[in-house]
Amino acid sequence: MNILLVNPETPLTFWSFKYALKFISRKSSEPPLGLLTVSSMLPGEWNKKLVDLNIENLKDRDIKWADYVFITGMDIQRKSFIQVIERCKNLRTKIVAGGPMCTMEPEQFTEVDHLVLNEAEITLPMFLSDLKAGKPKHIYTSKEFPDIRETPVPDWSLLKMKYYASMSIQYSRGCPFDCEFCSIGFLNGHRPRTKSTKQFVGELELLYREGWRGSVFIVDDNFIGNKKKLKAKVLPAMVEWSRNRNYPFSFITEASINIADDDELIDLMTRAGFDSAFIGIESTNEKSLEECGKNQNKNRDILRSVKKLQKKGISVSGGFILGFDNDPPEIFEEQKNFIQKSGIVTAMVGLLNAPPHTKLFERLKRENRLLNTAIDGNNMDTEINFLPRMNLESLKKGYRELLKKIYSPSPYYERVKTFLKEYEPTKKYLRIPLNHIGAFLKAAWKLGIVEKGRKYYWRLIFDTLRHYPEKISTAVTMAIYGFHFRKVIEQI
Numbered sequence: 001m002n003i004l005l006v007n008p009e010t011p012l013t014f015w016s017f018k019y020a021l022k023f024i025s026r027k028s029s030e031p032p033l034g035l036l037t038v039s040s041m042l043p044g045e046w047n048k049k050l051v052d053l054n055i056e057n058l059k060d061r062d063i064k065w066a067d068y069v070f071i072t073g074m075d076i077q078r079k080s081f082i083q084v085i086e087r088c089k090n091l092r093t094k095i096v097a098g099g100p101m102c103t104m105e106p107e108q109f110t111e112v113d114h115l116v117l118n119e120a121e122i123t124l125p126m127f128l129s130d131l132k133a134g135k136p137k138h139i140y141t142s143k144e145f146p147d148i149r150e151t152p153v154p155d156w157s158l159l160k161m162k163y164y165a166s167m168s169i170q171y172s173r174g175c176p177f178d179c180e181f182c183s184i185g186f187l188n189g190h191r192p193r194t195k196s197t198k199q200f201v202g203e204l205e206l207l208y209r210e211g212w213r214g215s216v217f218i219v220d221d222n223f224i225g226n227k228k229k230l231k232a233k234v235l236p237a238m239v240e241w242s243r244n245r246n247y248p249f250s251f252i253t254e255a256s257i258n259i260a261d262d263d264e265l266i267d268l269m270t271r272a273g274f275d276s277a278f279i280g281i282e283s284t285n286e287k288s289l290e291e292c293g294k295n296q297n298k299n300r301d302i303l304r305s306v307k308k309l310q311k312k313g314i315s316v317s318g319g320f321i322l323g324f325d326n327d328p329p330e331i332f333e334e335q336k337n338f339i340q341k342s343g344i345v346t347a348m349v350g351l352l353n354a355p356p357h358t359k360l361f362e363r364l365k366r367e368n369r370l371l372n373t374a375i376d377g378n379n380m381d382t383e384i385n386f387l388p389r390m391n392l393e394s395l396k397k398g399y400r401e402l403l404k405k406i407y408s409p410s411p412y413y414e415r416v417k418t419f420l421k422e423y424e425p426t427k428k429y430l431r432i433p434l435n436h437i438g439a440f441l442k443a444a445w446k447l448g449i450v451e452k453g454r455k456y457y458w459r460l461i462f463d464t465l466r467h468y469p470e471k472i473s474t475a476v477t478m479a480i481y482g483f484h485f486r487k488v489i490e491q492i
Contacts, residue, residue, distance in 0.1 A: 321350060
């Protein structure tokens with residue numbers, strides 16, 4: 001059979017980094033790991049082709065070539081996802097769809113011929129068996145969570161690596177915590193399931209042999225969900241592998257704030273090559289943290305935890321949320337002050353929303369506070385799907401003002417300086433790829449000459465060169481990120 005795997009386009013958002021990618025001549029921040037993994041689950045004799053709409057166009061001839069179009073997607077990709085479905089229907093090519101968006105709301109996608117939901121390790125073999133027998137069903141679901149030690153390696157042969165800024169790899173699924181607003185529990189469960197150490201390091205080796213060098217995003221729900229196994233087996237193996245391969249990758253991941261409580265864990269991660277982590281901080285208000293069940297963030301000095309990670313070589317990206325029932329009127333100023341003091345350069349502040357199947361959704365439903373507003377996956381678009389306790393217009397106004405205060409050139413560049421003062425990178429990972437030299441020149445022109453806030457850019461550059469020249473690559477990278485963030489904030 002001929003199988004076309006399609007990754008829908010991600011629109012311009014905070015995390016798309018589209019404006020930043022232009023500086024390094026890349027088209028997308030990361031590849032469609034799910035589709036690459038699904039490809040490896042299909043019969044080897046089938047012909048497979050990948051089209052990622054973030055780097056190339058989908059042609060009618062590709063759709064006509066295919067016996068089936070396999071497509072996945074998240075809420076943020078909904079518009080593009082629907083457009084692909086319509087094109088396939090018009091050209092009479094059958095569609096197989098799965099992924100988090102379809103799994104959360106399968107009733108929204110009745111036009112899809114076959115919905116293969118939940119985790120493909122269980123439901124895809126069901127579909128393939130029925131297809132072989134000539135009787136495929138419309139929908140396949142499962143309440144089981146698979147053993148991902150059986151998950152095949154991604155089919156990297158389909159990918160045009162040169163168009164991506166980073167590669168992606170997965171070690172675990174699931175998160176031990178149970179935040180009220182989070183859909184991970186429904187999708188992947190609360191018991192972290194991990195790959196074996198040999199399996200995971202083997203995937204790193206395969207990516208290395210494919211020729212990749214640079215950033216690798218470990219896309220786990222919470223990388224440190226099983227700290228005991230990480231410290232005893234996985235991280236020591238990663239340290240040894242990275243050392244033997246002369247540190248070809250720098251690792252990024254997502255983790256909970258309690259990572260800061262374990263010095264041994266942090267040290268192993270930095271020795272393995274980790275230099276960045278996204279952490280859900282959510283709120284500076286203790287009552288709001290209690291409300292949403294963010295117990296791992298309660299009763300701690302979060303600012304101190306962040307600065308500890310920075311000092312040990314982990315750059316912290318932070319997630320922040322506004323719109324909790326317990327948020328006081330001064331929450332906007334409190335969030336702004338924390339973000340500036342923390343030196344969290346990449347601070348994604350969004351409005352609270354209630355995804356289906358979450359505890360928050362069910363609570364708001366009982367309280368008759370849900371609205372008919374659709375969630376598009378972009379929690380920075382000022383749309384929310386429930387009635388907040390705070391006046392809605394006051395919430396939106398305070399939110400917009402907060403974004404302006406933290407992403408205008410002056411406060412943004414000051415925050416970068418605060419970060420650089422704390423951040424102690426592990427020097428052996430500081431390499432400057434050739435395409436980044438071009439990025440430096442583009443930044444000097446775009447940020448240092450063309451943009452209105454150019455004086456703040458040069459102050460950052462000269463301040464960095466004077467006090468810590470070894471961090472100049474990081475300083476320029478953060479400046480480029482800021483350019484992207486300002487472009488996104490302008491639309492809000």
